[in-house]
Amino acid sequence: AQSVTQPDIHITVSEGASLELRCNYSYGATPYLFWYVQSPGQGLQLLLKYFSGDTLVQGIKGFEAEFKRSQSSFNLRKPSVHWSDAAEYFCAVGSMDSSYKLIFGSGTRLLVRP
Amino acid sequence: DGGITQSPKYLFRKEGQNVTLSCEQNLNHDAMYWYRQDPGQGLRLIYYSQIVNDFQKGDIAEGYSVSREKKESFPLTVTSAQKNPTAFYLCASRGDRGHEQYFGPGTRLTVT
Numbered sequence: 001a002q003s004v005t006q007p008d009i010h011i012t013v014s015e016g017a018s019l020e021l022r023c024n025y026s027y028g029a030t031p032y033l034f035w036y037v038q039s040p041g042q043g044l045q046l047l048l049k050y051f052s053g054d055t056l057v058q059g060i061k062g063f064e065a066e067f068k069r070s071q072s073s074f075n076l077r078k079p080s081v082h083w084s085d086a087a088e089y090f091c092a093v094g095s096m097d098s099s100y101k102l103i104f105g106s107g108t109r110l111l112v113r114p
Numbered sequence: 115d116g117g118i119t120q121s122p123k124y125l126f127r128k129e130g131q132n133v134t135l136s137c138e139q140n141l142n143h144d145a146m147y148w149y150r151q152d153p154g155q156g157l158r159l160i161y162y163s164q165i166v167n168d169f170q171k172g173d174i175a176e177g178y179s180v181s182r183e184k185k186e187s188f189p190l191t192v193t194s195a196q197k198n199p200t201a202f203y204l205c206a207s208r209g210d211r212g213h214e215q216y217f218g219p220g221t222r223l224t225v226t
Contacts, residue, residue, distance in 0.1 A: 041220070043219045046216065049212075100208060101147065102206075104157045107156055
C-alpha cells in the first residue's frame with residue numbers, strides 16, 4: 001500500500017534561515033507528489049506538485065521541492081524563512097487507484113523564531 | 115471568485131444526533147472528496163464522488179453518509195453511529211486534468 005512518512009513532527013527555525021522539510025513515500029512507480037500548507041483552523045493550500053519531468057519543482061511563496069527516486073523522497077525547501085511561514089506542512093502522494101485520493105503524511109509543524 | 119465553501123465553520127452537537135456538513139464548489143469539478151483530520155494526524159478519506167449521483171466509500175466511511183445530487187454540492191452527514199465524531203472535516207474537489215485537489219476552509223465538529 002502507498003504511504004507517506006514525514007519524520008519530523010516539529011521543526012523550529014530562525015527567521016531568515018533556510019528550511020528543509022523531509023518527506024518519504026512508498027510506491028513502486030513514479031508517483032504524483034504534493035506539498036500542502038495549513039494555517040491553524042484553516043483548509044489546505046497547495047504549495048507545489050510533481051508529476052513527471054524536471055525533478056526540481058518550484059511552487060508558490062518561494063518554496064521548492066526535489067524529487068529523488070533513489071531515496072523515495074520529496075523534500076520541501078525554502079532558502080529564507082519568513083515569520084508568516086509558520087504553519088503545518090503536509091506531504092501527500094496521489095493514489096493510483098480509481099479514487100485518485102490523496103494519501104497524506106502526518107504533517108510537520110513549523111515554528112519560526114524571530 | 116472560484117472556490118470551495120464549507121459551512122458552518124464550527125458545529126456543536128449532542129451525542130446521538132445526526133449532523134450534516136455542507137460543501138459547495140463553483141470550480142466546475144466533477145470529483146469531490148471528504149477527509150477527516152485529527153490532531154497530530156494527516157487527513158483520512160471518508161467518501162468521494164467522481165460524478166453526480168455516484169459516490170464511493172473511502173478508508174473510514176463507517177458512521178458517515180453522503181449524497182451527490184448536484185455537481186456543485188457534496189454534503190456529509192455524520193450519524194449517531196460514528197463512534198468518535200469530534201474532528202476537523204475538510205472537503206476537496208479535483209479537476210479533470212490533474213491529480214491535485216483543492217480544499218475548502220473546513221468545519222470543526224464537536225460532539226459532547
